[in-house]
């Protein structure tokens with residue numbers, strides 16, 4: 001679709017054909033962010049979003065050097081894939097811990113050890129200043145003057161909701177297309193879901209909230225009064241042999257209590273975040289490293305807000321322990 005007119009209720013395709021609609025659902029996804037730094041558009045610099053990116057990565061010669069910028073989920077998965085393909089990989093991350101939006105300091109520390117054991121160099125607090133090269137990328141330069149030679153640079157520093165179509169149609173947009181609890185945009189009959197939508201100031205970058213929004217919208221468009229009240233985010237890292245799970249308020253806070261179980265020898269770590277609420281205790285966040293088998297059970301407790309005071313003593317040991325107690 002190249003344009004649509006909410007007043008006339010027609011969408012226009014690239015061919016010029018117009019399609020009339022009663023309801024329009026925008027699900028335009030997002031674009032990978034390219035930092036506004038010198039060299040970010042050089043050949044040899046790719047993002048990690050679509051098939052062309054994957055083809056470029058698959059075409060890299062084993063033994064060549066790859067620098068991945070961004071130590072979130074996608075950056076780590078890209079670094080791991082490239083290392084498995086035989087490239088010499090360095091992962092640069094802006095923050096002082098990997099997956100800083102999903103992991104606390106201890107889990108992130110274990111993750112670094114596991115990633116480095118896969119042969120990937122990790123550099124934290126790395127502020128990328130430029131990508132140097134004449135005809136193609138040759139090195140990533142940091143603000144502190146360090147340079148990391150690269151035959152390929154993968155940028156995995158985040159996404160930007162794709163709002164061009166919505167903006168051109170006059171819909172209210174902030175970072176994403178603004179929707180209310182019914183997933184309605186500012187224009188009657190026009191809805192938005194997925195990574196392009198902004199709900200209560202939040203733009204989601206995972207499939208699960210998008211699926212939940214799609215279910216709500218399908219219900220609404222078939223005459224039911226469903227609402228989207230936000231989503232508890234849960235994350236799994238897809239790196240072989242590195243089990244990482246994070247959900248909800250993983251950092252905790254002054255009004256929360258953390259239950260921690262850590263076995264440095266086995267390299268396992270488990271943290272549950274509990275908050276006292278309405279006379280009982282609720283699980284509001286979890287971080288699991290090394291053994292994530294109980295992740296979905298904890299996620300269910302977080303999402304349902306089930307009282308956990310009566311099982312708190314055994315909660316950290318997992319579902320089987322609680323069931324057997």
Ligand SMILES: Cc1cc2nc3c(=O)[nH]c(=O)nc-3n(C[C@H](O)[C@H](O)[C@H](O)COP(=O)(O)OP(=O)(O)OC[C@H]3O[C@@H](n4cnc5c(N)ncnc54)[C@H](O)[C@@H]3O)c2cc1C
Nearest residue numbers: 001027028029030048049165194195196205206207208210
């Ligand atoms: C490499 C990678 C790995 C991921 N792994 C996970 C994971 O393990 N777990 C997880 O939960 N999430 C993961 N994600 C995120 C997940 O893919 C997205 O959250 C999900 O795809 C978002 O769905 P969407 O429908 O909002 O957007 P998209 O899936 O991006 O779909 C939007 C589509 O709209 C099209 N479009 C845009 N503008 C127009 C227009 N004007 N006209 C017509 N079409 C248009 C786009 O071309 C695109 O095909 C991953 C993402 C990437 C890139």
